[in-house]
Amino acid sequence: MPVALNYPGVYIEEVPSGVRTITGVATSVTAFVGYARKGEPDKPVTLTSFGDFERAYGGLDRDSPMSYAVRQFFSNGGTQAIIVRVATGYASAAWVLEDTVPAPVLEVSAASPGAWGNDLRLTVDRAGARNPDAEFNLVVSQLQADGVTLVPRETHRNLNMNAGSSQYVESVVNNASALVRATRSAGLTFNQPGFAVSTAVSFPLAVSDLVIGGVANGNTPFRLTLAATPGDMDDLVTAVNDAIGAAGLNAVLQATESGADGAAGNGCLRLASLVSGQASAVVVAGGAFGGLASALHLGLANGGREFTGNAQHRPDDAADLAPPTKGADGSRGGPAEIVGSPSLKTGMNALLDVDLFNLLSIPETFDMTDLQAAAVIPAAVDLCEKRRAFYVVDAPAGKTLSNIAGWANGATQSRNAAVYFPAVRLADPLDDLRPRAMAPSGTLAGIYARTDATRGVWKAPAGTDATLNGVLDLALPLNDGENGQINPKGVNALRSFPAYGRVAWGARTLKGADAQADEYKYIPVRRLALFLEESLYRGTQWVVFEPNDEPLWAQIRLNIGAFLQGLFRQGAFQGRTPREAYFVKCDSETTTQADINLGIVNILVGFAPLKPAEFVVLKLQQIAGDIPT
The missing domain is CATH 2.60.40 (Immunoglobulin-like)
Incomplete structure (x- = not known):
């Protein structure tokens, strides 16, 4: 607010610019849900390398498809994973x-x-x-x-x-x-009250050590002066007790515990000396003990020792x-354990506690029957749609070219999901590098992350650059004609090409069948929209409770426009100019007086997404010779 103007002179006031930078969120944080032999169950843990996974979850395991998926994720360019261990019948040592x-x-x-x-x-x-x-x-x-x-x-x-x-x-x-x-x-x-224990004592004591001061029982100060210089520990104990009695402090400083050697106290302040391992008495009182405490090294503060109530x-x-109660790994959970409980936040619902994840992989569905997978996939899709995330679906093993599209269209019709065919075959280090068919979602999630990092979330994670690192072979080779059977039905192919090797060769969501003509048929378009939604949701929190009028609307247009302009300059949108690429509308047309009365501000954001060049058509024509005139 303006400074008070109360004297003649020059005033300086800093005026806020109204610029509130909107930062784009991460796009490839991948959540993995599945079995591991080690690790806290039903708790999301963030990792940044497969080495982290080995330390926290035990590394590769034949019974853990998730372990192979996580390794493939990091091998293909993934940088941040969230692990949710799901198991049943486990126990801790x-x-x-x-x-x-x-x-x-x-x-x-x-x-x-x-x-x-x-x-x-x-x-x-x-x-x-x-x-x-x-x-x-x-x-x-x-x-x-x-x-x-x-x-x-x-x-x-x-x-x-x-x-x-x-x-x-x-x-x-x-x-x-x-x-x-x-x-x-x-x-x-x-x-048990505390007492201090002295180290070995050298006699005779100095005169300055004959004054004893402190606080008894936590709040009663006292000060004693010894009548004579003691020559040994027995003389010291007697002199201290006599001084206590002479000062009338027996009731305050009366000892209630036995001495360090087990002997009963003699009714007042007691001392102990660890001479040749023998202790004759203890001090029962709090605080410092003047020069005597220093001379006897009473307590840790003076280089001695203390026996306190903590010792009990x-x-x-x-x-x-060795642990008398043995730990047990447990076994892989079924669909119910994978899905878990939203109220208890178990299974995949443990991700409800995670601030942000962009991709979801559940490799366990690869080893399930169709009926079991049908209990997991819709729940996973629902979670992703609520959290603005994208689900890379693993079809149950055994799917063929003739039934994969029918299965996929029956599993879910979500814009926030995609499925790939066929399965990948990895060289299994736990089986002398023999090939093993595995769920492809971990590999694809790594490709998504790699593409996001090098090109942006608006680039399709497919093509000759989308090589499947660590994949020895594909479970079923596909040719162009076979690819053409599944692509129009929203199933993405994994192909093998000479010179390029194994690559992802499809970029459609499970809403991407040609017959549906959905505006979010392509993966990069849908993921760009999710990225914009999450970034703008987080970047406009400051708007809440601000005065709802034209100055606020202007700030909203400024800040969102600056964010979209930055993306436009990176090539995220279609169009030659910003006007063709995006718009931000927030004014009296979007927010009427009735909206203002209800506490509502409406912001309309439009963008022109880049769609992948899925079909490249080359037209060749012979040029006829010139006809003489």
Whole structure:
């Protein structure tokens, strides 16, 4: 708002330009849903390489079509994947650690379900902690393939059982560990007061050390002066007790716990000395103890040790504990597990928690029957349409040239989906590189990502540049005539050409049959529209609650127009000029007074998409010789 004008002079005011940059969203973040032996089930996890997948989910697995699809995705140009592990019958490796009583005090489990956790080993080390009287170290090791060698993987130091401490075991382990999770057992009570333990004491003490000051019981300050200089620990304990009695502080400083050596307290402040490993008494009071605390090295602050309430219920020392409760990988889920629950956000519905994904791959449908796939594909299409994403459908194995189009048209009629035929054959590293037929969606998702990065989302992910990296062969070779049978029905062909190798040779959505004449028959047109919708949705959030009048409409036209102009300059639209390529309309014609009264602002955006040159027609004509005149 303008500055207050209250004195003669020059005023400077910064005026906002009204420009709010709209940034285009990502276009090829691919979500994979399927089985893996390792990893947190029903939780979307973002990865940026197949190495990440190997660490988090175990890498290639014969029983996991998703693992091959993810590898193909990154091999073909994919850069960002979201993994949702779906499994049934799984279990996590687990330990229950006990204290010296013994009683259960700490429950530890592998970070994710699976038999992989059975190779983990736990070591509890109390003596090696920073404060061995109150803390402990937890070492996580892993058994190697030889079944003998243990390799330490993680060490969590100076842990305690106090939920109010910065070194609380649950907080430290659960935020730092990639291998285990820790939970303090329920029902534990912490009622042991703290005491400090001294190091070896050199007598006689200095005069300055004969003054003792501190705070007892958390809020009662005290100050004592010893009457005589003690010559040994017994003299010191006697002198301290006499000073307490003389000051009338017995009730305030009365000890309630036994000494460090188990002896009962003598009714007041007590001291302990760790001389030759022997302790005779302890200090029961909080705060600093003047010069005496420094001389005796009482507490961590003075280079000594402390036994606090945190020491209660600590796990007892243990070495290389194998998990008593074994983990289990579980098995591949059926259609119900793949789809999951929207309310519980399981299966593919775990993606409801993801901010953005553009492509969806569910390779599991390749191994399903038609009936099972029919329970998954419509749900996946519905999810993609709600989230402005695109689904690369994997047809069940066994489809032939004669029935693939009928199956595809019966599976879904969505603009947000595409299907490819035939399946791809990969050299399987788990089977001596023998060919194995696999779902093509992971490979195609990588090609989508590669094309987006090099040409843009408006370029069809097909043609001689759309090579299928890592594909040894196709399950069924197609010629031009066979390709012509399925292309007009909205099924995209995978072809093999001399010199070019295996390529994607189709760019139609499942609404792309010629008979439907849909305006979104082509994949690049549909994906460009989804890109514009998501980018403009996110880029116009600032409009909400702004004054709904001409200044707002002008800003909307300015900002959306600038965004579309940038895309036009990149070649995203058809047309020689911006007027031919796009328009933005937001004025009194689109937003009437009735709309304003209802709190509505209407923005009309039009664009002229580029359609792929699907059919190239060459016309040749002989030129007849000149006829003499």
